[in-house]
Amino acid sequence: MSSRYDECSLKHMSSLMGTRQQKAAEDGERGLIGPPSGDVLHQDAPPTRFVYVLAFFSALGGFLFGYDTGVVSGAMLLLKREMSLSALWQELLVSSTVGAAALSALSGGSLNGRLGRRVCILVASCIFSVGGIVLSVAPDKVVLLVGRIIVGLGIGIASMTVPVYIAEVSPPHLRGQLVTINSLFITGGQFIASVVDGAFSYLRRDGWRYMLGLSVVPAVVQFIGFIFLPESPRWLLQKGRTQEARQVLSRIRGDQSIEEEYDTIRTSIEEEATEASGGGLVVWRILSYAPTRRALIVGCGLQMFQQLSGINTVMYYSATILQMAGVRDVKRAIWLAAATSATNFVFTLVGVWLVERVGRRKLTLGSLLGTALSLALLAIGFLLSAQNSPPVTLHPVDAQNSTCRLYGSCEGCMLDPNCGFCYRENGSTLYNSSCVPVNAASTDQAAWGRCSNQTEAAHSPAWAYNYCPTSYSWVVLLGLILYLAFFAPGMGTMPWTVNSEIYPLWARSTGNACSAGVNWICNVLVSLTFLHVAEFLTYYGAFFLYTGLAVLGLLFVLGCLPETQGLQLEDIENLFTGPLCSCGALSPRGRRHVHYIRNGSDPGPERYGAMDSDGAITYITVSTTGKCQVLAACASLTLFYILVPAAQITMTDASVCTSHLILMICHVCFHLKQ
């Protein structure tokens, strides 16, 4: 295996040279010294519209993922009234979907490998349609539960298949953007769900049927679309359906020549076939082979930290945060959730715009840093609110002897899920405040007393459940906005994008199944434990905990996430042949794409050129056929690189040199091996 990987280093190196290598050989020196012609930059040629059509129809799976996970909160407000749902049933209806998604994502890997991406997407859209119909006609809570589980099964399959499909049909320079569109559709689905929730919440009866049932529309559109859309060419090639693969690839790439891409995929699959012939469970083969094991650690780690940085808690808790910030009308809560998902959506759009400009690694690092800081701000906001929590000044007789009468301030009262804070306000001064039991049927009012019959009238006392009125709420609000602004473009999107590209074809379905499973499991864990963690550690403690987890995530990404931008899928595997934590050593720096061109016949001098995306070329001639000369060239480059600071060479030149250095080292290894 090791010799294969020394070769791989070269393969990687020459693939970095990529599509230019062959062209440059044909064009002689022109490729090295002339400005980049449209031909030479074949890789960056404009994509056909068809690839966008494919991305759109498959990302409808992401839309359904977002819609079905988002719509339930609004539907629940109506359902619990109409069906008199207990807290346990509410919990079941929400988490059954996420639990089913975890199971189907984990088991979807083999389905994906066996039946193909297209069939899996068709199956998922069928499941979504059936689930939507069951939910909209459900006569009772048991059928509702069945519907929610069916929908969860669809979400799991879609969440692991769609990014893989988009990655496999996209040209390398657009892959990041197109896969990230799937994340945009997820947050778009969450946003539309909250708007639909708001719109149908005015219906006195059966509003929830429309909310839950509307998902059938995009599911049917996706199903019909995918009847006419092709299978992934990579999967077809893997299954030996070469003719079909060639046809699909040329259909997707339009006028562009597909020969190089086709050959690279085929060669890579042939190599994989030899290597993967060991048999046994794919997951076992992934774990026992170092590069795929490292990729799996990176993929699962990213998904785990996405959830551990608390996105779904922040989304879930946003209405309360906004209430704390001064929006007191409880009926508006449903629209406030829409504002939060709109913010999440808008900032995901920023991610789509940034991913091919700054690269995956920088985007994730920047996002996590901002996420950690905003979580700390949220925690500080909650801490200040707790320290300035208004005291309980009225102690009404509590016939039920509830725990609520024990609290001396609002902080303890709001952390107890059975109690709420009832108070009067005069400007910024609170008075006549009490802690009383909450109404079990509706947390919008107290079980008895002044706050048990909430009206909009100005003179009626105010009721705060789950939050405390405080003058520091603006800190929390600022934290919430900053959190979404930083999280959405990077941590919200990159775990899905990076996972779709880091595994070799034989491990791709299983790798994505495992990492999507980790995402869903951590999602359940965080959502289910949040209230208990908050009760135990208080809100600020909980948010400091998430800050710590985000910092751990930052260290993980800093150490282990390589840059995959611009590389062909078949080359990305080679980024994991080195140690797990290389601190992104191979990442191209800055906004520049450095393309390598090797030119020369064997035996004879070889010339290496580095051409960045602006067309600037730096080139080096290596008159070598032997190891010593290569070593000498390498040493002189090293010297050059060491002299960079002294010579005040720009960062761009320095990054070109770094890349050269890596290239040379790869080359030396290859020569020595021979």
Ligand SMILES: O[C@H]1[C@H](O)[C@@H](O)[C@H](O)[C@@H](O)[C@H]1O
């Ligand atoms: O990438 C998505 C996105 O960030 C969503 O807003 C979130 O609810 C999901 O859990 C996550 O996987």
